[in-house]
Amino acid sequence: MMSPSSLFLIFALVLNPAVGYVMPDGHTGKLPSLGWNSWNAYHCDIDEDKVLAAAQALVDHGLRDAGYTYVNIDDCWSEKTGRVNGHIMPNMTRFPDGINGLADKVHGMNLNMGIYSTAGNATCAGYPASLGYEDVDAGDFASWGIDYLKLDNCNVYPLNWTDQFIYCTQDRSDINLTANGTCTQQLDPDLAPAGYDWRSSNTYERFTRMRDALAAQKREMLLSLCIWGYADVYDWGNETGISWRMSGDIGPYWNAVTRILNINSFKLNSVNFWGHNDADMLEVGNGNLTFEETRSHFAFWAAMKSPLLIGTDLTNLSQTNIDLLKNHYLLAFNQDDVYGAPATPYKWDWTWDPYSPAEYWSGASQMGHLVLMLNPSNDTAQHKEAVWSEIPGLCDGSYEVTDVWTGQDMGCLQSYSAEVAVHDTAAILVGKRC
Ligand SMILES: *[C@@H]1O[C@H](CO)[C@@H](O)[C@H](O)[C@H]1NC(C)=O
Ligand SMILES: *[C@@H]1O[C@H](CO)[C@@H](O)[C@H](O)[C@H]1NC(C)=O
Ligand SMILES: *[C@@H]1O[C@H](CO)[C@@H](O)[C@H](O)[C@H]1NC(C)=O
Ligand SMILES: *[C@@H]1O[C@H](CO)[C@@H](O)[C@H](O)[C@H]1NC(C)=O
Ligand SMILES: *[C@@H]1O[C@H](CO)[C@@H](O)[C@H](O)[C@H]1NC(C)=O
Ligand SMILES: *[C@@H]1O[C@H](CO)[C@@H](O)[C@H](O)[C@H]1NC(C)=O
Ligand SMILES: *[C@@H]1O[C@H](CO)[C@@H](O)[C@H](O)[C@H]1NC(C)=O
Numbered sequence: 472m473m474s475p476s477s478l479f480l481i482f483a484l485v486l487n488p489a490v491g492y493v494m495p496d497g498h499t500g501k502l503p504s505l506g507w508n509s510w511n512a513y514h515c516d517i518d519e520d521k522v523l524a525a526a527q528a529l530v531d532h533g534l535r536d537a538g539y540t541y542v543n544i545d546d547c548w549s550e551k552t553g554r555v556n557g558h559i560m561p562n563m564t565r566f567p568d569g570i571n572g573l574a575d576k577v578h579g580m581n582l583n584m585g586i587y588s589t590a591g592n593a594t595c596a597g598y599p600a601s602l603g604y605e606d607v608d609a610g611d612f613a614s615w616g617i618d619y620l621k622l623d624n625c626n627v628y629p630l631n632w633t634d635q636f637i638y639c640t641q642d643r644s645d646i647n648l649t650a651n652g653t654c655t656q657q658l659d660p661d662l663a664p665a666g667y668d669w670r671s672s673n674t675y676e677r678f679t680r681m682r683d684a685l686a687a688q689k690r691e692m693l694l695s696l697c698i699w700g701y702a703d704v705y706d707w708g709n710e711t712g713i714s715w716r717m718s719g720d721i722g723p724y725w726n727a728v729t730r731i732l733n734i735n736s737f738k739l740n741s742v743n744f745w746g747h748n749d750a751d752m753l754e755v756g757n758g759n760l761t762f763e764e765t766r767s768h769f770a771f772w773a774a775m776k777s778p779l780l781i782g783t784d785l786t787n788l789s790q791t792n793i794d795l796l797k798n799h800y801l802l803a804f805n806q807d808d809v810y811g812a813p814a815t816p817y818k819w820d821w822t823w824d825p826y827s828p829a830e831y832w833s834g835a836s837q838m839g840h841l842v843l844m845l846n847p848s849n850d851t852a853q854h855k856e857a858v859w860s861e862i863p864g865l866c867d868g869s870y871e872v873t874d875v876w877t878g879q880d881m882g883c884l885q886s887y888s889a890e891v892a893v894h895d896t897a898a899i900l901v902g903k904r905c
């Protein structure tokens with residue numbers, strides 16, 4: 472006999488044939504998620520005050536009204552010592568109102584509440600996690616008023632949960648690469664054979680269990696897969712969650728930005744409505760990123776239609792960075808609800824280079840074509856030219872051009888060129904023909 476929850480699941484599927492994953496009334500998740508996440512700012516050192524301060528800052532800085540509505544707690548929110556009566560318990564020293572009390576306050580500010588767990592035996596920081604407890608945890612999250620779950624990929628125990636094969640992604644430490652960044656069966660006999668369907672892997676099973684547990688709740692909760700680009704998630708992420716991490720963690724320095732940009736430039740076919748490659752949380756405001764590096768980072772994350780989850784102490788963010796995060800043109804491109812595809816490289820030979828990724832990018836949108844031109848050089852400014860006939864969807868002639876950084880109308884141009892500083896990006900919108 473069928474359980475009420477599986478009946479509900481089928482009902483939900485029938486009601487939502489157009490949605491890539493199963494949700495009770497799937498009306499959120501079509502576009503990349505915008506918000507804040509605690510990890511890059513605080514790592515494990517989190518509490519209710521910090522989360523509420525971030526939520527208040529989203530409101531005060533106008534970021535909520537610009538679209539950043541998710542307030543996502545990352546790892547370390549629970550009692551570390553283990554489950555209590557089978558449930559993950561919020562650490563009441565850190566979260567005296569519980570997660571439900573915090574969620575009430577966050578909802579009261581017209582924001583959404585996100586939480587974190589792991590599809591393993593313990594979270595990445597060693598707290599109790601959800602593998603084998605998907606139904607219990609999804610039920611608790613729903614009862615607390617959670618809107619979004621980030622599900623991480625650490626501590627895959629017991630060992631029978633390990634995958635049969637290794638997935639070839641250049642961004643993992645347990646794989647042997649050739650000098651040009653390819654994986655070969657000679658170097659790694661455990662690589663999956665060509666044509667292997669990763670839907671038969673244990674990784675697929677670990678993540679889809681939580682999808683099904685969330686879908687069985689009477690509350691819409693988005694699932695974000697923190698799966699590091701493993702298990703060919705590009706093929707099945709769209710039927711499992713709203714976004715999937717396509718790399719290992721970012722860091723607050725330039726090499727991390729170019730490393731991820733390089734990997735993602737090969738993987739953008741899987742990005743469209745309801746399913747997005749997640750290039751990891753933003754480092755705007757963090758580390759030693761220069762002004763130019765920071766705005767290149769933000770421009771590319773927006774252009775690739777990554778979720779944009781701010782990862783800094785919002786109470787100490789410069790006005791320059793607040794304005795960057797609110798850049799009208801980049802946010803409008805990222806959140807375009809008519810054009811689902813991301814910007815992609817053009818004039819590029821598919822060269823694998825973690826330090827010097829593709830330089831010329833374009834993507835269509837309701838506003839016109841977004842064009843980005845990156846200078847990856849460490850020491851020399853570069854002259855860059857956007858030649859219309861080289862850009863997919865454009866042809867020779869003249870177009871109205873707007874500078875994305877300043878909003879300045881550049882007039883009717885036959886091409887656009889700029890001096891681009893070290894690690895900076897020229898960013899324009901190419902509008903109507905003129
Ligand atoms: C709860 O958090 C406090 C403050 O960080 C910490 O000292 C304590 O060990 C934590 N309790 C558990 C059970 O994890
Ligand atoms: C699973 O995690 C718990 C802590 O949450 C730990 O005590 C246990 O040893 C772990 N099991 C394995 C197989 O690693
Ligand atoms: C691994 O073993 C546990 C029991 O220890 C079982 O519940 C689980 O389903 C197994 N996982 C797989 C992928 O077979
Ligand atoms: C990369 O190197 C391997 C051998 O190490 C070679 O077989 C392969 O053709 C190379 N690929 C490219 C794109 O150069
Ligand atoms: C491949 O890497 C593994 C460790 O991940 C190592 O044990 C093995 O020797 C390597 N194989 C080759 C051919 O280098
Ligand atoms: C920035 O930080 C990274 C990581 O700590 C470091 O490797 C790099 O050298 C730093 N760059 C500069 C310009 O200080
Ligand atoms: C993901 O699924 C949705 C709904 O079926 C579809 O609209 C979208 O285009 C898909 N994305 C990709 C990249 O296939």
Ligand SMILES: *[C@@H]1O[C@H](CO)[C@@H](O)[C@H](O)[C@H]1NC(C)=O
Pocket residue numbers: 784787789
């Ligand atoms: C605030 O930001 C400035 C740089 O903008 C930094 O030097 C300072 O350490 C930050 N203060 C705190 C408390 O994080």
Ligand SMILES: *[C@@H]1O[C@H](CO)[C@@H](O)[C@H](O)[C@H]1NC(C)=O
Pocket residue numbers: 726826827847848849
């Ligand atoms: C920039 O510096 C890094 C080291 O941080 C180096 O590996 C890389 O090749 C340099 N990039 C370019 C484009 O020269």
